[in-house]
Structure formats: structure tokens, C-alpha cells
Amino acid sequence: MISALRYGRRKIGTPLLVVWDRLNAHRSRATLGFIAAHRQDDAVAYLPAYAPELNPEEQCNALVKRAMANALPGSVADLHRLARRELSRLKHRPEMIVSFFRHAGLSVAGLP
Numbered sequence: 511m512i513s514a515l516r517y518g519r520r521k522i523g524t525p526l527l528v529v530w531d532r533l534n535a536h537r538s539r540a541t542l543g544f545i546a547a548h549r550q551d552d553a554v555a556y557l558p559a560y561a562p563e564l565n566p567e568e569q570c571n572a573l574v575k576r577a578m579a580n581a582l583p584g585s586v587a588d589l590h591r592l593a594r595r596e597l598s599r600l601k602h603r604p605e606m607i608v609s610f611f612r613h614a615g616l617s618v619a620g621l622p
Contacts, residue, residue, distance in 0.1 A: 511541045519552070526552040529566065532559045566610035570600065 518526050528545075530536040536556075545554050562568045574596040583589040600606060 511535050511538070512544045515541075515544060515548075515552075519548070528552060528554045529557065530554065531557045531565060531567075564614045564616070566607070566614050566616065569610035569613055570597075570607070573600070573606070 515526070515528070518528075535541065545552070557565050574593060577596045577599075578592055581589075581592050583592055
């Protein structure tokens with residue numbers, strides 16, 4: 511988790527908004543320590559323990575699955591490439607990401 515946070519901070523170069531579920535790795539001592547050390551820069555929000563309808567990631571995954579419903583990858587590598595392509599398309603549709611949060615009844619300050 512910490513390497514993903516470091517990568518995100520380095521790659522994006524702006525403060526992060528991290529929205530996590532209650533996975534144990536997201537709540538480990540090391541991760542919580544890293545978050546505490548960067549609290550002034552980044553914002554972290556936790557989703558309810560188990561409520562897929564309140565998890566914007568579930569909406570994102572469903573969109574990607576629908577886009578790939580008729581795909582016929584020739585290998586696992588092709589499947590990974592197709593999934594990455596569909597997820598990458600979302601980067602160009604921030605309004606869609608915001609709609610996932612709104613669908614879950616969540617509000618994130620600073621989003622359109």
C-alpha cells in the first residue's frame with residue numbers, strides 16, 4: 511500500500527484523495543503511519559466495512575466489465591491489456607468518476 515501511495519504522490523505531484531475500503535492492508539500500522547506522516551498533504555476517506563452499493567469502485571468495475579462483455583482475448587496478457595485500456599478510458603471521463611460517487615450518495619469536495 512505504501513509503495514502505491516508513494517507512486518501516486520510522485521506521479522501526480524499534487525495532494526491525493528485516497529478512498530479506501532476496510533481491507534486490512536489499508537489499516538495496517540505501516541500504512542496508517544505513512545498516512546499520518548502525510549496528513550497535511552493528502553486526504554483519506556474510508557468506505558463502510560461492507561456495502562458494495564456505497565463503493566464507487568464497484569460502479570467503476572461494473573462499467574469496465576460491461577465494456578469487455580463481448581471481448582475474446584487470446585491470452586491472459588490480452589485480457590490484462592483490455593482491462594487496462596478500459597480503465598484508462600475513464601481517466602478522460604472525470605464526470606463518470608464523479609457520478610460513481612454521487613450514485614453511492616457520497617460527496618467529495620473539489621470534484622465537479
